[in-house]
Amino acid sequence: MTRQDFExxxxxxxxxxxxxxLGCGNGDLLRHLQQAQQIHxxxxxxxxxxxLACVKQGINVIQRDLEAGLAEFTNHSFDYVVLSQTLxxxxxxxxxxxxxxxxxxxxxxxxxxxxxxxNRWQILRGRMPVSEDLPYQWYDTPNVHLCTMHxxxxxxxxxxxxxxxxxxxxxxxxxxxxxxxxxxxAMYRIERLT
Amino acid sequence: MSHATPDNLVCPQTAHFSAxxxxxxxxxxxxxxxxxxxxxxxxxxxxxAILVCHALSGNHHIAGxxxxxxxxxxWWDNMIGVGKPIDTRKFFVVGVNNLGGCHGSTGPSSIxxxxxxxxxxxxxxxxxxxxxxxQAQLADRLGIRQFAAIIGGSLGGMQALQxxxxxxxxxRHCLVIAAAPYLTAQNIAFNDVARQAILTDPDFHDGNxxxxxxxxxxxxxxxxxxxxxxxxxxxxxxxxxxxxLRHGSFAYHHEVEFEIESYLRYxxxxxxxxxxxxxxxxxxxxxxxxxxxxHAESLAAALGPARASFLVISFTTDWRFAPERSREIVxxxxxxxxxxxxxxxxxxxxxxxxxxxxAHYHALIRAYxxxxxx
Numbered sequence: 066m067t068r069q070d071f072e073x074x075x076x077x078x079x080x081x082x083x084x085x086x087l088g089c090g091n092g093d094l095l096r097h098l099q100q101a102q103q104i105h106x107x108x109x110x111x112x113x114x115x116x117l118a119c120v121k122q123g124i125n126v127i128q129r130d131l132e133a134g135l136a137e138f139t140n141h142s143f144d145y146v147v148l149s150q151t152l153x154x155x156x157x158x159x160x161x162x163x164x165x166x167x168x169x170x171x172x173x174x175x176x177x178x179x180x181x182x183x184n185r186w187q188i189l190r191g192r193m194p195v196s197e198d199l200p201y202q203w204y205d206t207p208n209v210h211l212c213t214m215h216x217x218x219x220x221x222x223x224x225x226x227x228x229x230x231x232x233x234x235x236x237x238x239x240x241x242x243x244x245x246x247x248x249x250x251a252m253y254r255i256e257r258l259t
Numbered sequence: 260m261s262h263a264t265p266d267n268l269v270c271p272q273t274a275h276f277s278a279x280x281x282x283x284x285x286x287x288x289x290x291x292x293x294x295x296x297x298x299x300x301x302x303x304x305x306x307x308a309i310l311v312c313h314a315l316s317g318n319h320h321i322a323g324x325x326x327x328x329x330x331x332x333x334w335w336d337n338m339i340g341v342g343k344p345i346d347t348r349k350f351f352v353v354g355v356n357n358l359g360g361c362h363g364s365t366g367p368s369s370i371x372x373x374x375x376x377x378x379x380x381x382x383x384x385x386x387x388x389x390x391x392x393x394q395a396q397l398a399d400r401l402g403i404r405q406f407a408a409i410i411g412g413s414l415g416g417m418q419a420l421q422x423x424x425x426x427x428x429x430x431r432h433c434l435v436i437a438a439a440p441y442l443t444a445q446n447i448a449f450n451d452v453a454r455q456a457i458l459t460d461p462d463f464h465d466g467n468x469x470x471x472x473x474x475x476x477x478x479x480x481x482x483x484x485x486x487x488x489x490x491x492x493x494x495x496x497x498x499x500x501x502x503x504l505r506h507g508s509f510a511y512h513h514e515v516e517f518e519i520e521s522y523l524r525y526x527x528x529x530x531x532x533x534x535x536x537x538x539x540x541x542x543x544x545x546x547x548x549x550x551x552x553x554h555a556e557s558l559a560a561a562l563g564p565a566r567a568s569f570l571v572i573s574f575t576t577d578w579r580f581a582p583e584r585s586r587e588i589v590x591x592x593x594x595x596x597x598x599x600x601x602x603x604x605x606x607x608x609x610x611x612x613x614x615x616x617x618a619h620y621h622a623l624i625r626a627y628x629x630x631x632x633x
Contacts, residue, residue, distance in 0.1 A: 107593070107599075119600070120570075120627050120630075125599060126601075127601045128603045136590075137586055137601075139590075
């Protein structure tokens with residue numbers, strides 16, 4: 066079964082392009098993009114078991130801590146740099162966004178929308194939210210920087226980043242209305258404002 | 260603990276080449292031998308061949324046993340064999356002793372046909388590029404047009420990297436482990452201290468010690484002791500030896516007191532008995548000279564011709580060829596759009612880690628090798 070967010074990323078990416086996937090996990094997205102768009106891809110991953118999983122799948126993977134930047138990667142050496150559901154777990158949020166648009170001509174960023182109504186509702190009831198795209202308990206989560214869609218869009222303005230496209234999903238379905246309220250997962254296609 | 264069985268006995272072979280080999284240094288070897296061993300079976304279209312390149316003090320004996328009574332197997336026996344990460348049921352694996360070596364391939368201790376005496380100091384300087392040319396001739400002899408992979412650690416990794424540049428169409432995969440794209444000043448400095456130990460040994464006789472029936476044992480021993488320090492990490496040495504004394508208390512003399520002294524002296528003595536000092540000089544010079552980017556604009560430009568897919572591996576506590584040096588290689592490969600994966604293995608064993616049976620390291624090599632199409 067193909068994940069809906071993979072489908073949207075595949076639609077945003079031109080065939081045969083060069084793609085770098087930051088926090089690539091087991092390499093599933095890159096494998097999907099290879100099949101769907103014949104891309105030439107590389108992943109960046111820090112965890113040993115996931116690096117191994119990528120090698121098993123035949124996915125190019127570079128073991129590296131994203132927090133330390135992307136020193137191996139030359140300016141604008143990729144058509145697309147993807148950060149899928151990893152932004153919220155990164156400490157150096159601004160730095161990684163800058164690095165994405167240094168290395169890539171286009172960035173694709175997906176993250177769980179903290180503004181999703183189920184999250185708001187749980188906070189109103191006095192609890193830290195646990196929802197579809199935020200499945201962790203507060204005491205056991207990799208997430209450090211949660212944000213709403215509005216927050217992210219404001220940061221883009223501040224960092225001179227232009228948002229070219231945005232897609233929002235809840236339980237695998239596209240959301241078109243009240244997105245910062247109804248959307249569980251937010252996806253953006255971004256470029257450097259020149 | 261493995262031991263010799265009828266299944267893992269291997270018989271080294273010698274290939275003789277009578278056409279002169281022109282060397283990078285300008286020298287020539289009029290005729291020359293390469294000693295090698297093979298594991299597994301070459302398939303019908305010769306698409307399953309692997310070349311394993313050895314490091315400074317290694318040789319062609321990569322796995323298995325030469326004699327039933329041998330106590331130790333080849334130097335990479337934990338990696339190469341039936342069911343091992345480099346599985347000899349799938350691959351035909353070749354180990355070659357480098358030219359200039361002292362384990363059967365033509366080297367300084369071989370007889371120079373022009374004089375009828377050992378080459379000694381007259382043996383020409385050989386480089387990593389020369390080794391690839393010699394190994395390519397052996398591949399021709401074995402009917403291998405293209406290796407499925409060329410693999411090496413340390414100086415062996417540099418040879419694998421050089422192969423990808425010199426003979427881009429003759430390998431599909433290149434595994435560069437615990438290597439560097441060139442030696443730093445500090446690396447060269449260590450090598451030179453090692454060389455000075457040998458060169459200033461009174462038994463060295465300007466490299467012609469064979470004629471005097473002597474060997475510069477003290478120099479070679481010192482060189483090996485120094486080298487050994489650089490192969491281990493501070494942590495590994497600390498946890499293995501710490502400040503442990505052989506006899507419990509200080510004796511206030513210069514004999515062995517600390518366990519680390521005992522260990523290093525033992526390693527030095529053992530090495531000095533079996534290794535040739537001129538070969539040690541040559542191998543360290545080959546390391547120093549290695550620099551594919553020397554005549555190129557950059558390492559990326561030097562790697563421009565490469566066509567192989569790469570797996571680059573480094574070890575966290577390796578300070579001889581630190582992870583940063585492997586990342587330089589990775590960066591140059593990325594700039595060329597080559598397929599490359601890079602893993603940094605958490606290990607306490609320093610540079611020597613590439614020889615150790617580390618589970619994750621071996622799992623990575625196994626996974627990579629499993630995917631190689633024949």
